[in-house]
Amino acid sequence: MKRSGVIWSWFWMILGILYFFLPLVATFLFSLRAKLGVLSFLAYTQLFHDSNFIKDFSFSVLWGLLTIIVGIVIFVPTAFWVRLKVPQVRTAVEFVTLLPFVIPAIVFVFGLVRTFSHPPFLIVNSPALLIAGYIVLSMPYMYRSIDTGLRSIDVRTLTEAGQSLGAGWGTILFRIILPNIRVAILSGAFLSFAIVMGEYILAQYLAKPAFAPFLAYLIQEKAYEPAAATIISFALTWACMGIIQLVGRGGPQAQLAGGH
């Protein structure tokens, strides 16, 4: 590589670093300005004393955990069974798991609300619909993570070994397969968690308490608390991605349309 090339490389990298960090630095500085004339953590203190923040944030955490658990219960047996017994439906399953990329989140919610807000399926007010929606939005990431995990182990041999030792399907799934792909499941889980924590559209239009709608409301009402909340949200994204890299030692994953 010629010398001028290296200089250009540094130029683009520095530009990228600035693009990445400037909005965060600005938000952080903004969050310290709550007390006139001095820098302080007042905005954070006020935020943590806001009972709505605590409530909505906790609900988002709860939605995230439920999404992960129910998602694992649906996707792990499916991916396992497809690999072991019915490889001919693989294409169909993969097609379905990629559908959320084709259907923008706002269109998906539009369909959900229109479908489930009148009989015979009047469940628009149930948290179950919200969780189902979150599972759909995180499905491309969750399913792909699990499937990648299964590809890296010898599913057939492990299953047959389990069977010849007298294990039932439950034991095989939860005590043999699941522990063997826990790294893949974890990375899918943390990505799903990050998606749920940042997701605005579903919670907003299904009228459920969640962090992102709270933040949107805060931006309308206050000046400095939303900055503090944004920093917290960013730290959370960073933590989720960091854990994925730590446990997975794999490449980082990107989120598509869903949360934007």
Added chain:
Amino acid sequence: MTTANVVKRDAPSARPAPSKFSWAWVGVVPFFLFAFMFLVYPSSTIAVGSFENATTHAFTFQNIVHLLQDPNLVNSYWISIKISLVTALGGGIFGFLLAYSSIRGGLPPFMRSSLMTFCGVASNFAGIPLAFAFIALLSPSGVLTGWLRAIGYNPYFHGFQLYTFWGLSIVYTYFQFPLMVLVIAPAIDGLRREWLEASENLGASSFQYWRFVALPILLPSLMGTMILLFGNSFGAFATAFALTGGQINLVTIVIGDQLRGDVLGDAGLGYALALGMVVVMAIAISLYTVLQRRSERWLR
């Protein structure tokens, strides 16, 4: 043909025919049931509603016709497409330059891994918090605006507006270029060093190397990834909504309004509007898949 052969061939049919029907597929029923109920069926109601009179439920093309005749709605598609093109191209080129610099630019190796980590975070950092981060940076009372004012340059005196098309493009680029970096990196890895050395040995200039070797190989990946970026911003809603307070005329924003209350005064029109988005996305994702498959030829 000997008798022994005939006997051998006939032998299996003497046993009872193995049952063709297998119960194994029952194992995937829960998944398909879930997907049908919460994804396929709700989405299909959009397609059905688009070709249905909202009151009589009779089949009609009226909704599509009305959509195409409404200048405001056509314009919302146009603005959404324009912002997606601009940010796919801008974010795509910037992302490619970043990825190439970090992989083949002669930088220390840790730059690559840090870049990938940053990009993993940044492409997931979107929606409401992202909008606020740029409000803190570039709004009239934002931090960068303050710094620029201090050195005597107020961007707001020079036609800059955060809450308009170009402002939103800058914000979208924040989640566009990291996605480009992550998706294009394997393609850049696939560019063998030998190809550069070979073309240099044959006396090619760096322009000729790019024009005749690197670019033709990378082109399917570059275009495919940029189409992916196009879809990424075409479906975006929360960022634009939080930044402009719903004041910008994007398709997603109009659908959001329609969902809150029938602002178009025509339920069928709302369905058609949503269906149009799915059509655009389906075209984009199909193109991406085709191009990705083409690029894999070189990148083994």
